[in-house]
Amino acid sequence: MKKIGLYFGSFNPIHNGHIAFGNFFIENTDLDEVMFIVSPLNPFKTNEELLGQQHRLNMVQKALLKFPKLICSDIEFTLPKPNYTIETLNHLISCQANVSFTLLIGEDNLVNFNKWKEYKNILKLVDLYVYPRKHRNKIPKHLLKHSKINLLDAPKLDFASSHIRKKLKKGEVIKSSIPTSTMAYLEKNNIYK
Template sequence: MTSEKRIGLYFGTFNPIHIGHLTIANHMVEFSDLDEVWLVVTPHNPHKKKKTLLDDIQRLSMVRMAVEDYRKLKASTVEFDLPQPNYTVTTLAHLEDIHPDFEFCLIMGEDNLKSFHKWKNYEVILERYAIYVYPRISDGTPQPELLDHPKITKVHAPIMELSSTFIRKGLKEGKNIRPMLPEKVWQYIDEMQFYK
């Protein structure tokens, strides 16, 4: 009997996806027991449309371009068809329904772990799903019960202090941020004149 496939879910707006996201996703799949990492593109909340947030399809296109040469990385649209606002606990339940043979795990930065106790039904997530945490430079510490929790695995990934906000600002100011983006993503942004 073969064991079920372990899928790490890496959520984000990916506005735009950059080499930091790609490095973390690839590190998680290569240096942990995950079989694949799905980059779950979070749709914009229709009630909170941000001017700086590109359309869902454009952000998805960039994620697809970024991962197409990585066999173990996939772009996921699972949240596009779920009710807004999206809650991780709902997304996980939905994925289990449609992929009963897969075991889903969460990937999050250390900064998110610190606010995890504020997530909707976080106890349910913690009880049912493994969580893989990558390091981030940030203040504060997680809740004491999360520090040595058996469902939480800390993965010693590179610390990537690169943000989509920084990249958007750089583009707006006419800076050359090309090394911070996967090449195809850079070409697409440049061609479409995004974030100017």
């Protein structure tokens, strides 16, 4: 059975940390692929600085071209809004019965995981692989001990889309932070200028 890790995000814009995150799971777990699911809107975030979903999807598709095990999905664009992870999982599982899915999140998301819609049902459907950040001491104890939640060891990356957007708006060069294709797309479409 094929194993696919699901990496949800706004990818506003996609950066090298996102790609390193996906590659880490391919290289260090039993996953065959990592699916980057571009979310139209995160229920926990404001919509103020969110680029249009098509721009974000285009950038993710271009950034992942060199990584055959990292794939892009717009599945959430077609689902009713607002959309929650549990609904996307139910949809994916119903469409792909011969695939085993694993939810990929950072520790920062695990801190508030018990506030996610139907989080207990999410844990019935899939395992969680959790990438380390600097939040382990804030994670609720019952989640730390849950048998379906796997906390992984990995180098901590210091990338943030919000920081990258600020630098781009100031005209600062950040080529080491984002894929070349993303920079080219932003320049071609006059984004953040």
